[in-house]
Amino acid sequence: MTSPTPPPTAAPLTPVDLFLLGRTLMKIGEDALPAPRVRADGTDRHPGGVRSVLVTLSDVVAHPDSAIGEIARRTGLPQSQVSTAVARLKETGSVETSQDPTDRRRLLVRAADTPSPRVTEVRAAGIEEALARALATTDEQVVTQVTEALALLARYLPPTVVVRPGS
Template sequence: MHGVELFLLGRTLMKIGETAMPEPEGGSGRYGGSTRVVLIVASDVAAHPDSAVGEIASRTGLPQSQVSTSVARLKEAGAVVTAPDPADRRRLLVRQTPEPSARITEVRASTIEDALAAALEDSTPEDRREVTHALEVLARHLSPRSPARVRTGGNAPQTPR
């Protein structure tokens, strides 16, 4: 496998993940418009608590307006809180809420079976079990907060910006 194949696989996995996300109650369309952008921002906030919107935009490569919109949607969902920066009261610092919101709990409780079945439409149940197992192995080794990475002290690979 080369870098382009890995990149394209990652995009495919992101689309399957977006499909697996439950719709919010009373919502039309995906939460916050662009699920992908909201998840990128949420991931950055988890890795870098007490960051300003501009810092998140700089790290993610997203436009500041998209980061601001995503932070507002995450705040509305109860996933993040904001507070004035003590060093510069004009800036807001963003961090995850100490306790998961109802929406976070709902998303974490969702499963990938239906989304995976749709992505692998001509597959057998055995094929889907094999892919699910492979994804669990990848998650165990590559997810930033996985117990295996914490235990071994592994760091996620850094990508140049």
């Protein structure tokens, strides 16, 4: 593979460009995640997409002791996807649930006090190989430059930054 050649002068980003970049980054992130655990019969223990799980977990970390419905409202995910994501996260030990003392029908969700083995594994994973595949390059200098640019963006736009429509 060769180094990708960026356009000589880039036009200003549009909202659509930014949205599409976000989707591309999500796909690269999914590719960089360590393979999910499998059952003894070789099937995935957690079939389905990772996005709803990651979106749910990031919301739970930012808003501990939230009910499923509150998480669904904030994330825009259907309540059924949030419930499934919470069940998966609970099974891996990433989150804990408790009954809401004011309404026994509701579960409150919070991040586990101690990171689960899966969370530790995911946090230790690198992005370089997935980034090189997405960039279609083996040029380590290009991968390093893009990795550094992404690290800069992550410092300025951490997951805790809340963007409200129209703000």
